[in-house]
Amino acid sequence: EAEVAQSPRYKITEKSQAVAFWCDPISGHATLYWYRQILGQGPELLVQFQDESVVDDSQLPKDRFSAERLKGVDSTLKIQPAELGDSAMYLCASSLDGTGVNEQYFGPGTRLTVT
Amino acid sequence: DQQVKQNSPSLSVQEGRISILNCDYTNSMFDYFLWYKKYPAEGPTFLISISSIKDKNEDGRFTVFLNKSAKHLSLHIVPSQPGDSAVYFCAASAAGQAGTALIFGKGTTLSVSS
Numbered sequence: 001e002a003e004v005a006q007s008p009r010y011k012i013t014e015k016s017q018a019v020a021f022w023c024d025p026i027s028g029h030a031t032l033y034w035y036r037q038i039l040g041q042g043p044e045l046l047v048q049f050q051d052e053s054v055v056d057d058s059q060l061p062k063d064r065f066s067a068e069r070l071k072g073v074d075s076t077l078k079i080q081p082a083e084l085g086d087s088a089m090y091l092c093a094s095s096l097d098g099t100g101v102n103e104q105y106f107g108p109g110t111r112l113t114v115t
Numbered sequence: 116d117q118q119v120k121q122n123s124p125s126l127s128v129q130e131g132r133i134s135i136l137n138c139d140y141t142n143s144m145f146d147y148f149l150w151y152k153k154y155p156a157e158g159p160t161f162l163i164s165i166s167s168i169k170d171k172n173e174d175g176r177f178t179v180f181l182n183k184s185a186k187h188l189s190l191h192i193v194p195s196q197p198g199d200s201a202v203y204f205c206a207a208s209a210a211g212q213a214g215t216a217l218i219f220g221k222g223t224t225l226s227v228s229s
Contacts, residue, residue, distance in 0.1 A: 042219025106158035
């Protein structure tokens with residue numbers, strides 16, 4: 001069964017350092033999402049891509065976060081510099097076509113701890 | 116202001132009995148609703164969904180009910196099994212709007228005891 005791949009699974013970094021997360025969506029899925037989940041909360045959208053274009057990045061803290069999906073396939077989310085409040089689970093999801101009603105399939109996530 | 120609310124942080128049920136998880140929403144533009152299950156250290160797994168044109172959708176032991184007038188949906192699990200113990204998230208989207216990101220509730224932790 002096709003799955004969304006994410007790496008690394010766990011990351012510990014010191015504040016002010018740079019971190020990067022990688023996501024490979026299910027093959028053929030045009031829409032890719034990055035969510036952040038803080039403990040005790042539900043996932044919240046950071047950025048949504050349709051192919052290589054950003055559809056929604058209104059909740060992305062652009063002073064420190066950046067995301068790209070250059071060839072419309074895999075994607076990278078970067079934080080520079082990391083802050084203590086960035087400690088969370090970062091989830092990548094993909095769906096077949098973001099214009100309709102399609103279930104989103106999530107990867108296993110990257111657990112980030114900022115010390 | 117939370118648009119999707121799961122007011123019960125936890126629920127405990129005995130094996131074989133019915134589990135009922137509840138979810139309320141405030142945005143009348145939402146027209147598609149989903150339930151996800153999440154185990155620790157894993158990503159959410161899609162369970163079942165319902166469109167706003169329906170009031171019920173069933174898949175095996177899982178049934179989702181939607182009451183649009185009350186802006187309320189519920190997930191019924193019958194019979195409950197110990198393997199159902201997980202965090203359950205209710206999510207909603209306005210599929211007809213630009214951007215289809217899901218809005219999630221805070222989750223309900225279900226514990227099924229044998």
